[in-house]
Amino acid sequence: MWEAYHALFQLPVENRTNFDCGPFIPPDILKKLNEKREEMKKYADYRDTIRLQNLNPDDESGTIASCPQFFRRPASNFYKALRNVGFELLEAMSESLGVRGDYLYNVTGENNAINSSLHFYSPDIDGNKNMGLNPHKDILTLTVLVQDDTGGLQVLKEDRWVDVKPFPGSLVVNVGEAIQAITNGKYKSVLHRVLNNPTKTRSSISCFLIPTPDSKIEPIPDLVNEENPALYPTSTWKTFVYNHYALALKF
Numbered sequence: 001m002w003e004a005y006h007a008l009f010q011l012p013v014e015n016r017t018n019f020d021c022g023p024f025i026p027p028d029i030l031k032k033l034n035e036k037r038e039e040m041k042k043y044a045d046y047r048d049t050i051r052l053q054n055l056n057p058d059d060e061s062g063t064i065a066s067c068p069q070f071f072r073r074p075a076s077n078f079y080k081a082l083r084n085v086g087f088e089l090l091e092a093m094s095e096s097l098g099v100r101g102d103y104l105y106n107v108t109g110e111n112n113a114i115n116s117s118l119h120f121y122s123p124d125i126d127g128n129k130n131m132g133l134n135p136h137k138d139i140l141t142l143t144v145l146v147q148d149d150t151g152g153l154q155v156l157k158e159d160r161w162v163d164v165k166p167f168p169g170s171l172v173v174n175v176g177e178a179i180q181a182i183t184n185g186k187y188k189s190v191l192h193r194v195l196n197n198p199t200k201t202r203s204s205i206s207c208f209l210i211p212t213p214d215s216k217i218e219p220i221p222d223l224v225n226e227e228n229p230a231l232y233p234t235s236t237w238k239t240f241v242y243n244h245y246a247l248a249l250k251f
Helices: 001-011 028-035 038-045 069-094 105-106 179-182 237-248
Strands: 048-055 113-122 132-138 144-148 154-157 158-162 172-177 194-195 202-209
Touching: 001 048, 001 069, 001 113, 028 069, 028 237, 069 105, 069 144, 069 154, 069 202, 105 179, 132 144, 179 237
Parallel strands: none
Antiparallel strands: 048 113, 113 202, 132 194, 144 172, 144 202, 154 158, 154 194
16 A cells, blocks of 8 residues: 555646545635635645545445546555454444444444545655644544654643654554544543654555534433533534534634
C-alpha cells in the first residue's frame, strides 16, 4: 500500500480532482471558512493531503473506481482490513457497555463505507512550518491509523502533549466524538495533533468509520438514569456534524 500511496502523491495536483474530495466539512461551513481565509491563516498547518469520501472497499464501482488504476487493488484490500478491525473494536466496545455486540454498528447506520485522509508531511527545515496538523478531535465513529516510523503524532493527556511513538506493525485507534456521545462519555475522544519533523518526511493513512447521514446520535438508553443524565442531545449525524463545526469555528 505504501508504494501506491507514494505514487498517488507524485501525481500533479490537477490530476487528483477526479478522486480527491477535499475537506470533510459541510459546504456552507466551508464557504464561510473561505470567506474568512485571511483570519484563518493563523491556524495554518503544513502538509499535503488527499481525501477519499464514502469509499466502500467491497464495491469496486464506487469512489475507488475514480482512483488511478495502480491504487485500486491495494487500496481495496488495505481499507477492507482496517475497516474490519474497526468493526471488531466496535463489537468489543458494545459488549463492554453491556449491550449487544452489534449495537454500535447498527446505531451508526450499518455503514460499510469509510472516509480516508492520506497525509504527507514535509520536513520543517527552516523552523517556520512546525505544525503539520492542528490540535483537533475526530468527530466520527472510529479512526484506524497507519503511520510510518517518523513520529510526530501527539495526544493531550492531563494538559500535557504526549508523543505517540510509532511501533512496527501497530495501528493507532482514536475514538470519535460520535461514539463519545452515544456512550454518554464512557468512551472519550482525544485531542491530538502532528508536529513536523525537522529533517524527515512523515506518511500516514487514516481509515475513518462514519455514521450514515440519518443515523440517530444519542446516548445508549441503558447508560442514562437519574444519577447519569444524558450529556448529549439527540440529533441526526448530519446535524451533529454541522453543529460540531459551527461550534468549533464559532459560526
